[in-house]
Amino acid sequence: MRPFPGSTAPPVGAACDRSSVAEPVCLADFESRARARLPANVWDYIAGGSGDETTLAANRAAFDAVAVLPRVLAGCGVADTGCRLLGAEAGMPVAVAPMAYQRLVHPDGELALAAAARDAGVPYVASTLSSVALADIAAVGGVTWFQLYWLRQRSAVDELLAMAEQAGCQAIMVTVDVPVLGRRLRDVRNEFSLPADVVAANLAAGGKSTAHSVIGGASAIAVHTDELFAPRLGWSDLEWLRARVDLPLVVKGILDPRDAVRAVEAGADAVVVSNHGGRQLDGAAASVAALPAIVDAVDAVGSSCEVLLDSGVRSGVDVLRALALGASGVLVGRPLLWGLAVDGARGARRVLALLADDLRDALTLAGCADPAAARTLAVLRNERGTRQ
Ligand SMILES: Cc1cc2nc3c(=O)[nH]c(=O)nc-3n(C[C@H](O)[C@H](O)[C@H](O)COP(=O)(O)O)c2cc1C
Numbered sequence: 001m002r003p004f005p006g007s008t009a010p011p012v013g014a015a016c017d018r019s020s021v022a023e024p025v026c027l028a029d030f031e032s033r034a035r036a037r038l039p040a041n042v043w044d045y046i047a048g049g050s051g052d053e054t055t056l057a058a059n060r061a062a063f064d065a066v067a068v069l070p071r072v073l074a075g076c077g078v079a080d081t082g083c084r085l086l087g088a089e090a091g092m093p094v095a096v097a098p099m100a101y102q103r104l105v106h107p108d109g110e111l112a113l114a115a116a117a118r119d120a121g122v123p124y125v126a127s128t129l130s131s132v133a134l135a136d137i138a139a140v141g142g143v144t145w146f147q148l149y150w151l152r153q154r155s156a157v158d159e160l161l162a163m164a165e166q167a168g169c170q171a172i173m174v175t176v177d178v179p180v181l182g183r184r185l186r187d188v189r190n191e192f193s194l195p196a197d198v199v200a201a202n203l204a205a206g207g208k209s210t211a212h213s214v215i216g217g218a219s220a221i222a223v224h225t226d227e228l229f230a231p232r233l234g235w236s237d238l239e240w241l242r243a244r245v246d247l248p249l250v251v252k253g254i255l256d257p258r259d260a261v262r263a264v265e266a267g268a269d270a271v272v273v274s275n276h277g278g279r280q281l282d283g284a285a286a287s288v289a290a291l292p293a294i295v296d297a298v299d300a301v302g303s304s305c306e307v308l309l310d311s312g313v314r315s316g317v318d319v320l321r322a323l324a325l326g327a328s329g330v331l332v333g334r335p336l337l338w339g340l341a342v343d344g345a346r347g348a349r350r351v352l353a354l355l356a357d358d359l360r361d362a363l364t365l366a367g368c369a370d371p372a373a374a375r376t377l378a379v380l381r382n383e384r385g386t387r388q
Contacts, residue, residue, distance in 0.1 A: 117286060
């Protein structure tokens with residue numbers, strides 16, 4: 001719609017100037033504030049994707065293309081966002097995605113984000129590459145899941161698992177989409193490296209590493225992870241892991257239904273449909289586009305394996321969309337780093353509170369009493385309006 005001639009108002013639907021709003025009222029309001037606070041190279045490390053960032057953009061476009069058919073006269077009033085994730089109660093069907101080196105954006109780093117997750121009643125997934133010791137993160141007192149990057153030495157993997165068990169983590173999430181780090185061109189151009197005071201606190205050699213050296217024409221983080229991560233993993237490794245841990249096992253980074261079925265057969269309790277926030281294979285499918293076929297495949301083998309999703313979730317409406325497409329819950333990544341960068345634990349708490357409020361409204365407006373009811377909603381998923 002065009003504005004009236006002479007009007008200075010932006011056209012309806014145009015992006016508003018978010019920095020002029022006094023208080024953030026949605027997750028996106030934190031983005032510009034975080035960007036203004038962070039050094040440009042740290043912002044690029046967080047915001048960037050791999051290659052031409054086509055998958056990064058596709059994640060949002062695919063969410064925007066999902067149109068929910070709300071139910072009416074459902075007689076349920078204001079919805080309850082509470083649910084169960086991996087068998088435990090949660091305040092909403094959301095977990096904090098594992099994200100490396102959170103002290104890059106705020107000195108309290110992982111401790112602040114874990115405290116915000118605890119207060120919102122949602123799981124906090126601690127990365128192998130956390131910049132705070134896992135025991136200290138778990139001591140914050142919420143539900144902590146440990147994200148495993150498979151290191152080259154099996155003994156080092158075993159030590160990380162023992163550390164997670166000892167810390168009282170409630171699940172192990174193994175990330176399977178990083179045989180090598182995706183080529184993140186922003187980091188290559190910036191010759192990005194870690195400042196000396198941000199370390200991989202859970203790795204024996206994390207204190208001072210390749211990640212801290214400026215390497216001409218390269219991202220030091222990528223060179224460091226290539227040194228660390230085992231590039232040649234197979235299904236037998238997942239079977240080894242399943243036999244090794246008694247905790248619930250989550251496999252993160254699946255886009256093909258055949259892999260989801262293999263993960264179920266190997267004993268996964270949940271899979272995360274994810275393209276790593278567009279940071280691994282550029283050109284990979286948007287997670288939300290891949291989700292329905294994976295839900296169908298997991299259902300078809302009669303498994304109780306939960307299907308979670310991440311990459312591009314930016315609102316409660318996006319959570320509703322994912323639930324309507326069959327997910328049990330979602331992980332949220334970058335928006336929590338925006339909140340953390342803006343105001344530490346308080347900022348991250350605010351992001352989670354806005355997400356919960358938005359989800360509650362979205363469920364209520366869709367005629368759903370709770371997240372489980374949202375999984376019965378119908379959606380239209382393309383411009384031709386094909387019913388899914
Ligand atoms: C700065 C940053 C660091 C990340 N570090 C990890 C990590 O250590 N382990 C992992 O499995 N995924 C990591 N991811 C991927 C996230 O877990 C998640 O898949 C992704 O951010 C979800 O997309 P979103 O940011 O659009 O919500 C990272 C993502 C970002 C943005």
